[in-house]
Amino acid sequence: MPQELGSRARELSKPYYDDALPAHDQFHAARVRDVSIRLAADCESEVDSAVLSAAAWLHDIGRPRERTGAIDDHDEWAAAEAAELLETDGVTADRIDAITHCIRAHSIRANSPEPETLEAKLLFDADKLDAAGARGIVRMACIVGERSGSAGEKYAVIDDASVSGADSSDRPDITLLREWGRERLNELYTAPGRRLGDSRRQFMDDFFAQFESEIGVEGER
Template identity: 65%
Template sequence: MPSELGTLARELSRPYYEDAFPAHDIFHAKRVHAISQQLADKHPRDVDRSVLAAAAWFHDIGRPLERVGEIDDHDKWAAKEATSLLEAEDVRTDQITAIEHCLRAHSIRANSPDPETIEAKLLFDADKLDATGAVGLIRLACIVGERSGRTGEQFAVIDDVSTLSIDRPDLPDINVLRKWARERLDALYTEEGRRLGESRWDFMESFLEQFSLETTTTANP
């Protein structure tokens, strides 16, 4: 077994992301890994960085299957799958248990358990921070596209729906991105996560103000 658990997890997780869409691909996992370690640098208590690193690489391995309807909950599925993979590599039981909790608790969904360990809270925050800022705006827009493709209908309008009469006035507009980002920032657990989150939020607000200006200018062609 490699001495670095994070390196092992990265290699074990890689095949699971081959069919992933951009919002939840291995590059997302890479960014979550980097952000989580950045948060750990500022945390006042000791962090098991090996557990945190492994959880970051594994956290979205079930997304491709969830997207096509083969599984219902990528959190629970990833926890079970990662456990099997790590047991086969003779990883310590306490580390596997810690990673499993991180994976089960990383989602913002109402039915997800609350993160109880430092590592689980750092993973949660890192994952949510990747849905904010410049990268977050691109990711959230990708998710709008994914949802449109999955339902077979347009999920949202990347514009201001009030500028035209449309058949579906209830269709979400650009503000759905602001709502999703704000919900994630308000759910953060760590002080450093909230500090970094507000910096990213400032950028998003600036971007959305410019977006509003551009769409208002072209509202009446």
């Protein structure tokens, strides 16, 4: 049953998110799951919602380990770990292969495989859409915060250096959030994903226009 596989994957994934930071926690997984199912409902072709739901819950279970340096690639690790969990739970080999392909192909990284199935494309789109819109801006800001000051880097600035004149050429600023959002929206695979992406893109354009209007008057500091 579709709901049984998705619900079971949710339970299996929970312990892996205990040490996750906000941008890649169980709530991110839940949003990706909900959006992917929403996109699937708008597809003309048939979607295996059980595979999609299970992949969404499990796609970032390796993020906490990657963040601490315990593993190098959270996609590959999560796919292997998910396969072992699901096999032990009695899931069929074809379903496991479909789920692990979705997990391996969900990232925007250059070394990530292309999503070949509709389920993998929907998971990819849902994951990228969680980096856009209102929630996406907050989530991307969390990622900048997570990385800020680590490994000897300078702290991020909540400003726009091109407008404020601040010396932040070697530090992430608000323009990075805009670039991240646009990059991800430009990579969407499915028509339902692009339609939802258009509305989130419009919100982000309005947000950044408002942000720039709040920077203040020009002059000496």
